[in-house]
Amino acid sequence: MRRADGYYAQFCINVERAEELVPTGKTIGIDVGLNHFYTDSNGETMTNPRHLRKTEKALKRLQKRVSRKKKGSSNRQKAINKLGRKHLKVSRQRKDFAIKTALYVVKSSDFVAYEELQVRNMVKNHKLAKSISDAAWSQFAEWLQYFGKVYGKTVVAVAPQYTSQDCSSCGNRVQKTLSIRTHICLCGTVLDRDHNAALNILAKGLKEAGINLNTVGHTGINAWGQTDLYSLVVTSTSKPTD
Ligand SMILES: [Zn+2]
Known part of the structure; x- marks a missing residue:
């Protein structure tokens, strides 16, 4: 793999690694976006x-x-x-941020649901800044899955359909x-658009994983967590500008 600054990177992480964490009793749904x-x-944002x-x-x-x-x-x-070198810098910083953020999310909850990214839209988009964000989100998702395995947490990807539209x-x-940033429903619910989406993503994820919080309770979540050991080869996927 040729990089603009001649840098070649391939990390081989042998994951014979399963960390023990005290259950947090928390669940989280994540909606990625351009604003944050x-x-x-929980209505929290990561800028x-x-x-x-x-x-x-x-x-x-x-x-x-x-x-x-x-x-x-x-x-x-x-x-x-010069552009190529700057592009590399951005993608490295992005990757670093994606890893740290994914670790933070996995450590602070027992159950994580996120929206599956639509690859079709990513391929169609030719704008550089947007494509970098997309790459960062897919990296973020990969690291969520990875840390989920390491820490025995359940990490679920859900289909993105209607998550921002439904109440x-x-x-x-x-x-x-x-352009409409607030979700306002006849039932009286008024929420930030992305917060509403994140709640839907969490609900969808729990449903998909077959978890009913009312019957199993929060402590039941860890039972679905996987602690199997596996190997992962992480290759830097970002490409220099053509
Ligand atoms: Zn409603």
Whole structure:
């Protein structure tokens, strides 16, 4: 794998690793988005760190610079190399952030549900910043699964259909465009759009895993957790700019 700065990375993590954690008695649903890295079912948000936003801005500036240079000129080549290096920096910072965030989520709950990403949309999208976020989310999901196995927590991916439209209290479908940021239902529920989605994701995840909190109680969750040992080869999936 050739990288813009000649860096080649392939990590081989041999996971013969199962950590013991005291059950937290908590469940969490996660909705990833562009405004925040994620919003959870408790209404908490995880913001993208400032250093990341800064490098992303610099990335956009460099992209513009490349497009202004004459095709085939050495100045354009220089700008392209610089852009490639910046892109690598952003993806490394993103990956680092995804790993730390996934570990934090898994450690603070016994059950984690997140939305399965739609690969179709990711392929269709050609905007660099957006594609980097998408890559970060899929990395985040992979690390959630990984740490879930290590710490014996249940991590479930749910289908994204209607999670932002349905009311998390009464189940009514409340159609809303992307610009509508608040979920308002006739049943009286008023919630931040992403918070409502995260609650739906959690409910869907629990249903999918066959967990009924009313009957098994929170302590029952760990029974579904997997502690099997396995090997995982993690390869850096981000590619330098073409
Ligand atoms: Zn409702």
